[in-house]
Amino acid sequence: MVPVVSSGSSISAIHASSRSAAQRQPGQPRHTRLAVRSQAVASPPATRGTSSGSAKLGSKETQKPTAIITGASSGLGLNAAKALAATGDWHVVMAVRDYSKAARMARELGIPRDSYSILHLDLASLDSVRDFVESFRASGRRLDALVANAAVYLPTAKEPTPTADGFELSVGTNHLAHFLLVNLLLEDLKAAPKKSPLPAPRLVIVGSITGNTNTLAGNVPPKADLGDLSGLEAGVKVGQASPMIDGGEFDGAKAYKDSKLCNMLTVRELHRRYHDSTGITFSSLYPGCIASSGLFRSHYGLFKTLFPLFQKYITKGYVSEEEAGKRLAQVISDPALGKSGVYWSWNNDTGAFENEVSGEVADGEKGRRLWEVSERLVGLA
Numbered sequence: 001m002v003p004v005v006s007s008g009s010s011i012s013a014i015h016a017s018s019r020s021a022a023q024r025q026p027g028q029p030r031h032t033r034l035a036v037r038s039q040a041v042a043s044p045p046a047t048r049g050t051s052s053g054s055a056k057l058g059s060k061e062t063q064k065p066t067a068i069i070t071g072a073s074s075g076l077g078l079n080a081a082k083a084l085a086a087t088g089d090w091h092v093v094m095a096v097r098d099y100s101k102a103a104r105m106a107r108e109l110g111i112p113r114d115s116y117s118i119l120h121l122d123l124a125s126l127d128s129v130r131d132f133v134e135s136f137r138a139s140g141r142r143l144d145a146l147v148a149n150a151a152v153y154l155p156t157a158k159e160p161t162p163t164a165d166g167f168e169l170s171v172g173t174n175h176l177a178h179f180l181l182v183n184l185l186l187e188d189l190k191a192a193p194k195k196s197p198l199p200a201p202r203l204v205i206v207g208s209i210t211g212n213t214n215t216l217a218g219n220v221p222p223k224a225d226l227g228d229l230s231g232l233e234a235g236v237k238v239g240q241a242s243p244m245i246d247g248g249e250f251d252g253a254k255a256y257k258d259s260k261l262c263n264m265l266t267v268r269e270l271h272r273r274y275h276d277s278t279g280i281t282f283s284s285l286y287p288g289c290i291a292s293s294g295l296f297r298s299h300y301g302l303f304k305t306l307f308p309l310f311q312k313y314i315t316k317g318y319v320s321e322e323e324a325g326k327r328l329a330q331v332i333s334d335p336a337l338g339k340s341g342v343y344w345s346w347n348n349d350t351g352a353f354e355n356e357v358s359g360e361v362a363d364g365e366k367g368r369r370l371w372e373v374s375e376r377l378v379g380l381a
């Protein structure tokens with residue numbers, strides 16, 4: 001069943017009360033804007049998505065724009081939450097598997113208490129995704145930006161680990177659970193109040209250079225490659241034919257890279273399907289190499305010591321968590337980054353630019369097939 005990791009007791013209560021409506025509605029999107037400016041504010045209390053909280057929020061028209069960020073308890077997501085909250089213009093919903101950790105980290109980073117709320121979301125369970133959507137809706141908050149940021153990376157794993165639904169953990173968490181989440185919340189984005197500093201709502205899925213084989217880093221073996229999607233079509237189930245999307249042998253590093261490739265293909269397919277009809281801005285990004293983030297937590301000790309040094313002094317690709325967080329916040333809120341279908345990257349001197357993607361990420365037919373198979377696996381089709 002659902003491997004709930006949250007240590008926040010009241011969160012389980014929110015959980016127990018949810019389930020159903022969200023389960024049955026996929027969705028679609030609509031419009032909004034804003035920039036990462038400076039300083040704090042007092043917005044509604046840090047609710048946990050209860051309906052009593054919604055009563056205090058007032059109408060959606062008068063609320064601050066809200067951004068949901070998955071995996072906001074550490075690294076990129078946490079620092080993007082901090083940067084957005086610091087503008088004073090946004091409310092951030094930290095969608096996390098560990099409530100206590102998120103609360104502690106938000107306090108440690110000095111994120112203004114009234115600028116965020118914390119809601120439980122365990123992406124290793126599709127039930128938890130559906131419960132999250134219900135809890136978010138019950139909170140009464142508007143939705144202006146949705147950011148699929150959370151990820152696991154298991155490069156040293158010898159055996160695949162299953163999600164609650166039996167999927168290989170990296171693909172299940174990083175791709176399939178986010179795929180379900182963004183589909184369910186498209187309706188909410190579409191309904192974002194017109195009165196907003198953003199010209200259109202935004203949906204961002206964090207990508208990676210490692211899923212893009214048109215780069216040096218993307219060519220470090222094992223390379224991302226979804227093959228003919230035969231493993232995904234068979235369900236990427238642990239203990240069955242193959243837990244890998246391409247139907248091959250399990251490889252934890254490749255599973256992560258494949259999942260990031262899926263993230264970028266999903267953004268392009270979202271753009272193709274829904275941008276014209278909804279106006280929503282769909283984008284992906286590579287925030288830079290955040291070599292000291294928790295993403296590498298399960299790597300060998302020596303790697304964790306040397307990798308940041310290598311990135312800082314040899315490749316010069318190193319980016320601090322704080323800087324990466326500002327970059328993600330820019331993609332969420334900067335009017336200048338409002339173009340849809342873009343994969344953003346940064347040049348240290350000139351800032352954000354529209355980057356090229358690999359042939360596989362640009363493969364529209366593959367994007368369509370990935371969408372259809374993923375829809376089936378998460379129960380949307």
Ligand SMILES: NC(=O)c1ccc[n+]([C@@H]2O[C@H](COP(=O)([O-])OP(=O)(O)OC[C@H]3O[C@@H](n4cnc5c(N)ncnc54)[C@H](OP(=O)(O)O)[C@@H]3O)[C@@H](O)[C@H]2O)c1
Nearest residue numbers: 071073074075076122123124149150151289290293294295
């Ligand atoms: N680090 C880099 O160099 C780099 C480069 C390119 C792209 N990225 C991308 O940046 C994003 C953030 O990575 P990061 O570097 O900030 O790593 P991180 O610090 O490990 O953050 C990952 C977040 O995902 C959360 N998470 C993991 N499994 C989850 C689950 N089942 N349910 C809910 N949340 C879950 C983690 O929660 P806990 O706090 O509870 O562990 C954590 O908050 C990822 O999409 C990654 O692919 C990172």
